Amino acid sequence: MQCTYCEWRCDLSDGRLGVCRMYIEEGGSIRERFPYRWSSCIPSRVESVPFYHAWPGSRCLVIGTAGCNFRCRYCSNSFVAKQDPATIQDGMIELTPEELIRKARQLGCHSIVFNVNEPAMSLPSLEVVAGEARAAGLPMGCLTNAYATEESTELLGSIFSFFNVGLKGLSDDFNREYIGIPSAAPVLRNIRRLASLGHVEVTTPVIEAANDGELGEIARFIADVNPEIPWHVFRLLPEDEMKEARYPNIDAIAGALEEIRAFLPNVYFHNFVGSDWVNTLCPDCGTTVIERFSLGCGGDRLHSYNGQGNRCPSCGRQIRIHGEKVAWNAGEEKP
Amino acid sequence: MSLAIVDAREWQRMFDLRTGARVEGDNPLLRMVMEIQARRPYPGDLDDAGNRWVTDTALDLVAGYDPSFVFLTYARQFFIGRYSVLSGREWGEMVTSVFDEVSRFVALSGFTPVIVGTGGMMPFVDFIDVTHLHGLVLSTHWSARYSGLHDGSNRDLELLASLPEIERVVHRDEFRRLFSDCSGDDSRIPEYLLVARPGYMFRTVGGAFRKVRRVPAPAHSIPLHIGLRLGAAASITDVRALVSGHVRERKIALIVVEGLGVDDFPWPHLECRNGRDWFYYEPGDAQYLTLATGRHQVFEYPAGYKYFKEDAEKKEYPLSGYFTSVPQDTLVSGLGVRSIAVGNRSMLMHMVPGADISLECFARNLFNQGTMAVVRRMDKF
Secondary structure, three states, X not given: OEOOOEOOOOEOHHHOOOOOOOEEEEOOEEEEOOOOEEOEEEEEEHHHOOOOOEOOOOEEEEEEOOOXXXXXXXXXXXXXXXXXXXXXXXXXXXXXXXXXXXXXXXXXXXXXEEOOOOHHHHHHHHHHHHHHHHHHOOOXXXXXXXXXXHHHHHHHHHHOOEEEEXXXXXXXXXXXHHHOOOOOXXXXXXXXXXXXXXXXXXXXXXXXXXXXXXXXXXXXHHHHHOOOOOEEEEEOOOOHHHOOOOOOOHHHHHHHHHHHOOOOOOEEEEOOEOOOEOOEEOOOOOOEEEEEXXXXXXXXXXXXXXXXXXXXXXXXXXXXXXXXXXXXXXXXXXX | OOEEEEEOOOOEEEEEOOOOOEOOOOOHHHHHHHHHHHHOOOOOOOOOOHHHHHHHHHHHHHHHHXXXXXXXXXXXXXXXXXXXXXXXXXXXXXXXXXXXXXXXXHHHHOOEEEEEEXXXXXXXXXXXXXXXXXXXXXXXXXOOOEEEEEOOOHXXXXXXXXXXXXXXXXXXXXXXHHOOOOOOOOOOOOOEEEEEOOOEEEEOEOOOOOOOOXXXXXXXXXXXXXXXXXXXXXXXXXXHHHHHOOOOOOOEEXXXXXXXXXXXXXXXXXXXXXXXXXXXXXXXXXXXXXXHHOOOOOOOOOOOOOHHHHOOOOOOOOOOOOOOOXXXXXXXXXXXXOEEEEEOOOOHHHHOOOOOEEEEEEEEOOEEEEEEEEEOOOOOO
16 A cells, blocks of 8 residues: 655555655545644744744744654754664654644744654654644644645645745756755745745755755746745755765855845745844845844844735835735733 | 954954954954864864863963963763763873863863863663643753743642652752852743753753763762863862962863763862752853852853843854853953964854853764964953
8 A cells, every 4th residue: 555645655555654754654644643743842933934924023833753764864853863763762742633722822932843754754653643732723834845635735825824935956867865855846846835835935955065056946946836936055064974064155145046036035044143244125126024033043033023914115006025024922821 | 343264164254242243353363263163173062182172272272372261171072981882991181181181281281281071971761751741841051950840830830749760850949048158140030940850851842952971970060170170170160260269370270071070080189069959050051150250150151041032133242152242241351361262163163251262162963164363362362
């Protein structure tokens, strides 16, 4: 029996486990091996995830599970994403969807964001959580590698309303060597689909001499989907198998991004402390609409929101924002 | 204004430490600090060279600034010990290695050392799962022994009282009474402080997921090595006076070695009280603040408080994590001598001793972002 959750479409017959090791075939259907077990459950600034254009200033509950369908050589969460999920269950937090929503409220969170690993590894659990979250008025967002099947992408679209999709690179060679997948084609297909279903931001980690030559092409793809999609170019902190790799040169990448801003205005360059490229500028008049402070892995933060609603305070141009600005402690008053 | 200089490898920026605003500055002192940062990229919390970086960087700053007081922290063995499976022999080698670095600093700098171990480590036994309580339990800042219960119900308290892994449940009034002679804002203290038995750790929401192998061992006393018979200190609160009493007559290095207790501290040492009654400090901000101020500092950022409520936009000291202000009246205040602080414990170096210049790794949850120097005083150069 083939798994239908991601593009690997693994054969789960006869007790076999797939690439992610998170699903199993039982009685003719596919079920999760570790439902409602969370590797992470922590309040965070939404900008830290990062979401720069969704519910700015808000506090979200970041959750994650285990397992991944990618094998990124530089993975910064390999202690969760690359481990055999069965071997790390003793460290997981087991919370029912109702308990999770309750924790989100107790922690004063405005939304729930799936991070850490790939949500397609835990879709049945997340579908139930989404039902509870909807009833509680908590929006849900996620980081995803979008290497999901078309069916799963529809499910992602029904669970989450805002997405940050990791588009690591375009060439098959890069994807094979660094990510462990044959092609980025399903990812590109799903970015288009998710952008039609909800709010999408895109993140690309830059690996010097590996995918830095593709930045222009990636930007043109995103602009073709929608030129107002925010694009986060991440200075990769090499971890895991690439721990010894050179840190990408900041000035060189920043220079390459300058030209791109002309056709993809919401370009950001961060994941290093004190980045100069984290503010939202009005695409028409250049006014700084949203100021942020970048703390790299310590998480980015909103510094000040200068917009009038979701409009530029100078020229009135609409800025693409999902939701609205939310005060950091707004959720503290909720019952 | 205190200046923060971030070095993210081949890229440096300067900020006002308090506001986070970009600033420009150029003078011989700043150039000297920035050159050291460029020359000494931080290898990482778990890297073999993590403690060597402390010695090398400190020696560079000693050569460039000629301080009379140095505050150092060596923490690699604490990070490794927490997350790695180590045999007794491997741990012993790590202790030897860190003291090789301490010896190298002392020999090459000529400073008189006062060395504090923050307390030993022991194997992690198990989690105490408090995630299903009606109230909210939070653990903060790498704490294993302590967590805070907010809005707990009577049923929660009954359940907690029945758990043998919990040593005690302390109402905040009782905690305030224990430290009634200590001043400071105590509004952050959670309603109840939960105290785990040795080896246990609370499973709470808010924790970062990494498999923990060791946790702080009981440390009612911590080791204190005092070079050249400078005197004695019976309590962690006495160390400040010991150092400040001698710093005008000789150059002193207060060296904090994380993860080492009285049982595995390799040099001759006194045993120094590390708390009061049942309460003892785990390695972290409260212990450091107590060392630096000479007063118990249990109210400032207490275990299990709702740290995230203070993280609103325009929070001051954005580069300083959960710290919301610069501690006053710390070790260096009023010494009137040049001082530096160097260590591989983020945030604590620049926020605790109050040194003229501090240089620390900029790492969060073991992710290495580079280094940060803070220049607080330029007038002594």
